[in-house]
Amino acid sequence: MTISQNDPVWHVKFYGVRGSTPVCDPGFQRFGGNTTCIYVDLLTNDRSKLIGIIDAGTGIRKLGKEIMKGTIPKTDHIMLAMTHFHWDHIQGLPFFDPAYEPDTKIAIFSPHHQMQKDELRGIFERHMQEDYFPVQLSAMGSEIRFFTEEEYSSYLSFERSIEFTHRMHNHPGGACSYRLSANGKSLVVCTDLEHGEELDPEVVAFCKDADLLIHDAQYTDEELPSHRGWGHSSYSQAIACAEQAGAKQLVLTHHDPNHDDDFLEHMETQCKLRFPRCVMAREGMEIMV
Ligand SMILES: [Zn+2]
Numbered sequence: 696m697t698i699s700q701n702d703p704v705w706h707v708k709f710y711g712v713r714g715s716t717p718v719c720d721p722g723f724q725r726f727g728g729n730t731t732c733i734y735v736d737l738l739t740n741d742r743s744k745l746i747g748i749i750d751a752g753t754g755i756r757k758l759g760k761e762i763m764k765g766t767i768p769k770t771d772h773i774m775l776a777m778t779h780f781h782w783d784h785i786q787g788l789p790f791f792d793p794a795y796e797p798d799t800k801i802a803i804f805s806p807h808h809q810m811q812k813d814e815l816r817g818i819f820e821r822h823m824q825e826d827y828f829p830v831q832l833s834a835m836g837s838e839i840r841f842f843t844e845e846e847y848s849s850y851l852s853f854e855r856s857i858e859f860t861h862r863m864h865n866h867p868g869g870a871c872s873y874r875l876s877a878n879g880k881s882l883v884v885c886t887d888l889e890h891g892e893e894l895d896p897e898v899v900a901f902c903k904d905a906d907l908l909i910h911d912a913q914y915t916d917e918e919l920p921s922h923r924g925w926g927h928s929s930y931s932q933a934i935a936c937a938e939q940a941g942a943k944q945l946v947l948t949h950h951d952p953n954h955d956d957d958f959l960e961h962m963e964t965q966c967k968l969r970f971p972r973c974v975m976a977r978e979g980m981e982i983m984v
């Protein structure tokens with residue numbers, strides 16, 4: 696496939712958009728109740744080498760089923776990049792069907808605080824130890840490898856056309872933003888991020904001119920003051936970040952488990968008045984960049 700300048704470069708699909716905890720109540724079905732999981736596919740000549748996933752919240756369960764069915768094309772490797780390890784970002788992994796397939800190679804990556812590979816493996820081993828889950832990580836069946844910052848660039852060296860950068864931002868325990876660029880199109884994922892009283896200028900710089908910015912937006916302006924230190928942003932902050940960074944399109948995500956569909960639809964209308972090219976993330980939503 697040859698792509699021209701105007702063709703989309705990235706295919707992004709949302710499998711989990713809820714923050715903090717999954718919700719399955721009737722009023723939460725239109726936006727979805729699964730926790731963070733974002734699928735990213737590169738639509739260029741280099742595709743079909745790699746499935747890219749950001750975070751393994753409960754949404755990854757459905758993504759796994761689509762990979763097994765072939766709805767998402769099966770590739771040589773599955774690359775899972777973690778923003779951080781809070782429950783809502785890791786708890787889907789034990790239900791990710793490809794992880795039980797012996798011919799599947801999964802690479803789990805985190806640049807989190809320059810942790811060592813064994814520390815990274817330990818995080819996933821502990822949450823699947825037998826007190827918590829019947830199948831241990833080592834018994835899942837697929838080849839699961841762990842990559843820290845240093846090892847990662849050599850692992851991805853075959854994927855030269857992608858520029859992949861990251862930085863730690865403010866969140867309890869820290870979390871990581873990711874920026875992917877290829878063929879002049881860039882997307883940024885910035886979730887579980889608390890700016891503080893003012894927008895974090897380094898976050899704004901990281902999001903500069905993004906074609907697609909996926910930004911934490913858990914709280915309203917009214918909710919934010921009583922949630923200082925909880926590690927999240929408001930709708931207004933996400934929009935201000937997109938405006939200051941010159942982002943072309945904004946997706947608001949990590950919806951609060953107390954915000955039902957009617958609430959989110961109302962907020963989406965309000966947000967569009969200020970930043971027309973923004974949308975609330977919905978499970979199953981696909982965006983071509
Ligand atoms: Zn979270």
Ligand SMILES: [Zn+2]
Nearest residue numbers: 779781866887
């Ligand atoms: Zn978190």
